[in-house]
Amino acid sequence: MEYNTIGKPQPIISSVDKVTGRAHYTDDLRVHNPLHVKILRSPHASAKIISIATEKAMALSGVKLILTGADFKNTFGVLPISKDESALAKTVVRYIGEPVAAVAAESAAIAEKALKYIDVTYECLTPVIDMRKALDKTENSIHPELKKTTNLHKAVEQNFGDLDTGFKEAEQIVDEFFTFDAVTHAFTEPHATQVVLDGEGNITVYSATQVPYYLHKALAEVLEIPMHRLRVIKPHLGGGFGGKSDPFPHEMIAVKCALSTGRNIRLVFSREEVFYSHHGRHPSRINMKLGYHPKKGITALKGDMLIDGGAYASFGVVTSYYNGVLLQGPYELKNFGFHCDRVYTNKPVCGAMRGHGGVNPRFATEVALDIALTKAKIDPGYGRLDMILKPHSLTPGQFRITSSGLKQGLEKALQSSEWKRKYGKLPYGKGIGVACGFFISGSALPIHWTQMPQSTVRLTIDFDGGVTLYSGASDIGQGSDTMLAQMAAEVLGLPMKMIKVISADTRLTPIDYGSYSSRVTFMAGNAARNAAISIRKQLVEAACEILEIPPPIYASPAIPDSSFDLGGREPDFGNPYLGPNPKYHSDGFTFKDQLITTKQGNKSLNYLDVVRKAMDFQGALQAKGVYLSPKLGGDFKGAGAGLSPSYSFTTFVSEVSVDTETGFIKVDKVTCAHDCGFPLNPLSVQGQLEGSIHMGLGQALMEKMNYSRDGVLQNANFLDYKIPSAFEQPEINIVALESSENEGPFGAKEVGEGALAPLSPSVANALYDAVGIRLTSLPMTPDKVLKAMQQLKEG
């Protein structure tokens, strides 16, 4: 199939603005005469607030408003089932860095100064820092409102098949314990929010958010503002990775300050505040028991996880489930179970981070599998091949696997990395290792339960022929605006420059759940494609009118019974939901290079002439497209977690050098095969893979939030929180891999998140090949390497 725009490298559409400094991020906006807001944060991990005296601070010239917890009646949280957070602490503080009071003043310097004049009297309590202690019985739980006798937030469990029988069938049983430190997103743009009021009482909120729609809803609820008075806009966003997807206290504070003072508001975080705001990956303690049989593959898999949620719920219930359910692939599995406890501790909140919930258990499983394979004397690379889930299959928890290119990808990666020549044969200190993984292309079930389509996209074409595409999806740097423009450009045969994308503005753009769970390409992409097909139909009708030929007759498809048969439907033009990936070429025309040409007879019309003709009938053209996931999944507790219309698959082969004197691991080369279906924009696909490798490498080798026993985050800055630099980035060999996903837009699936998880286990497995040690703890810092080498030596 010859495509116009997709499948070819496209620089992202805002890239010239970004290289010239023209791109405006939230704090770059210059709103009229704003008050500046600064936040006073708790110095204690756990304390009662006895009193807050604000008089001295209020008396400073230029201070306009001071807010405390008493000013906020309603709590919030990203999940409707766990709204446990107040914008400012009310009676207790639960972590160091928790917002306690906020000052709005004429300048940032005055607001900062005023913070020092606020007297807060605390009565310190004993904090719970170690997640294991959070399961102890206590009369002073961190969240007494839950009326629990421990600090357990959520326990989830699922079991499928028969684990006992599975372990009995096994030839090798690996039972290993793993630990993981906290890591954070470390996006370069600090959180920022600006608020602009108008004379009609409308409130426009500019915020660095991945999900304008959730923020809009949360602001309305917390501050009791009618939703129609609000408008949330995401300007350019300097990185999210999950860390800007919750509605945040500072966003509530900024809007409250605007409402209380009648002034515009500017609020921006320091880097230290970004670290306290966190919402990153949960520190975890995972026991993984895996049964393996050379002929049967994984006969049983049982995970027991304890994850440290920090002080509040955030996405925690979802994270807890993802810790387990994302183990159902990418291997065939019948007997599978997990139990995950998420606990509250007196530390900054953990939430969603790239690869949400699936990253740490993936490490545990891939290392355990590697141990089993090597014990059974099976090649851990080629041995994995026979175990991979086949396309068109169901996992134990009834995930519907549609397309999968993993088997082909792993074969290619092993060949391309010369695995056979290297594995077990490299000199001491050098090693090669492999790991695989899979991930969702968006959650089939929205967080806020509704039957509404997951994405809606609106398209207009006006007198100038330019196409405007409106989508609520947030471009957070991943290039989603570019992907959306590609959908319209492809269907309409127009250059990318004729498509203007307006996105992430709750006044202008139709509802979309935003950018998380790797959902945008699949869901908003399908919606954009459907909208473009609808508007193409209007142009085809006008073209037929000009050519005086009858309009095409479109097939009306029957709705298939089986969820496996949903792919490749013909469009149903009466419905904005055209079915998954409908084919539109049967309309008898070719749209290319601004020409609309009949397939028979080759009569060509100029695109603009056809637009004019179409407008004769109806004025400006508009169309809507939506995406609605097919009904999926089983009927049991937690069945909705991890359901996705489609899954991506990844494999990494990593090659490492270990300095046996210092214990320092260098990852020399990573060979990567990622099945994202059809790569719509190869440049962005590569960029996402390279970025995932960078972030995975950080967690594998160096990144760690260092908490003292009192709950002090000791490395809340970029000098002490180590992130891989250009020197650490390995040579990357991306193996070309295409599968076609019948239900994805032009066959595409996700690429942004799935490729992170298998990186760290591939490095750990390479470390074993290099020096014979198994590390079961991330990050794999030199001290751990040396200690394990010493232990190996001592036997």
Add this chain to the structure above:
Amino acid sequence: MQEQSVRLLTLKINGQNFSKAVSPGMTLLEFIREEINLTGTKKGCDLGECGVCTVLADGNAILSCITLALECENMEITTIEGLAQGYELHPLQKSFVEKGALQCGYCTPGMIMGAVALLNKNPEPSEDQIKECLSGTICRCTGYTKIVEAVQDAAAHMKK
């Protein structure tokens, strides 16, 4: 905070003189972003750790968040806004766009300014020299792979 004496400072930024009343503690970054509203230069940490605020002072790459504005009197400051000639992008800007060396773009101005300083001094840098230059700036999106390629590509174009 002590009340600070304010004085008039003239800085030459992108070839143009700007005179503003500044306090001794004002950083060059504050002068650029808040006084003259050139927001292309970003603030990522305000502690000299992340590099996104990198600008040129007499051709040298400096961290504007830990440089006092007063120190820059009589210097030629260049920010990301001063790089392109009208619509004609600097070769580094062009290469960053074409090679996909940016995603969220927040580190991009700092990355590019650092690379400009490198290529001006060393038109044929080795890969390690490029990496050393880039290691002063954090990019969390790209993994640096395409940024290294873009700098190599720009160096090749600038040689022609």
